[in-house]
Amino acid sequence: MTRQEDIAYDFLEGDRIWPLGPAHVSFTRALKEVLSRIPDEAYSMIAAKVYFVVEDLRFAALNVPFNRLYPPCTRDHEVKIDTIVVFHGALTYPYAALVGLLAHELAHSIAMEDNHLANEAAADKLVRQWGFSKELKALSFEQKKAMENKPAVIHRTKHDKKTQRKAGKLANHPAMKELSRMIEAGAVSRERTIAYLKKGRKP
Numbered sequence: 001m002t003r004q005e006d007i008a009y010d011f012l013e014g015d016r017i018w019p020l021g022p023a024h025v026s027f028t029r030a031l032k033e034v035l036s037r038i039p040d041e042a043y044s045m046i047a048a049k050v051y052f053v054v055e056d057l058r059f060a061a062l063n064v065p066f067n068r069l070y071p072p073c074t075r076d077h078e079v080k081i082d083t084i085v086v087f088h089g090a091l092t093y094p095y096a097a098l099v100g101l102l103a104h105e106l107a108h109s110i111a112m113e114d115n116h117l118a119n120e121a122a123a124d125k126l127v128r129q130w131g132f133s134k135e136l137k138a139l140s141f142e143q144k145k146a147m148e149n150k151p152a153v154i155h156r157t158k159h160d161k162k163t164q165r166k167a168g169k170l171a172n173h174p175a176m177k178e179l180s181r182m183i184e185a186g187a188v189s190r191e192r193t194i195a196y197l198k199k200g201r202k203p
């Protein structure tokens with residue numbers, strides 16, 4: 001499969017971008033660009049565990065699953081998921097800054113340090129290695145602008161490595177209940193969702 005096909009399978013046609021259904025055009029374009037440009041190893045790591053929540057004015061809040069049970073996972077198998085929540089402010093960024101932001105947040109899923117400042121530096125270093133120096137500058141410019149008004153930049157929280165995430169039946173998961181509700185409300189394509197769930201994970 002080509003990278004473009006992988007991106008379509010892993011992110012665009014699956015349940016990685018919440019709420020499900022048509023996603024924000026600029027966001028989708030920027031995400032495809034970042035995912036197209038990063039090295040294979042980074043892509044594999046990200047494709048294995050990163051989800052997105054993009055602000056949608058139809059919803060006040062969204063519960064997104066952070067773990068899943070699919071055969072052949074056993075009960076004790078822990079699947080770690082990083083959810084990147086994208087808020088409205090980011091969608092008003094100039095395109096280059098949005099690309100920089102997505103690259104930065106994705107880098108947090110790979111570069112992890114113990115404290116916040118080291119974590120930020122490690123993420124930015126990786127983003128520059130990936131070739132997004134220009135976009136990172138555009139991002140800094142937007143973040144400085146935002147700081148003059150209010151702290152509007154959201155960073156993902158560091159993983160709590162000690163947290164035991166309990167597995168449960170997928171259908172009983174609050175997010176799946178929310179998904180069922182959304183399907184009933186017509187906000188989500190039932191066919192697309194069911195097809196995805198049946199297809200299961202890529203081997």
Ligand SMILES: [Zn+2]
Nearest residue numbers: 104120123155
């Ligand atoms: Zn950060």
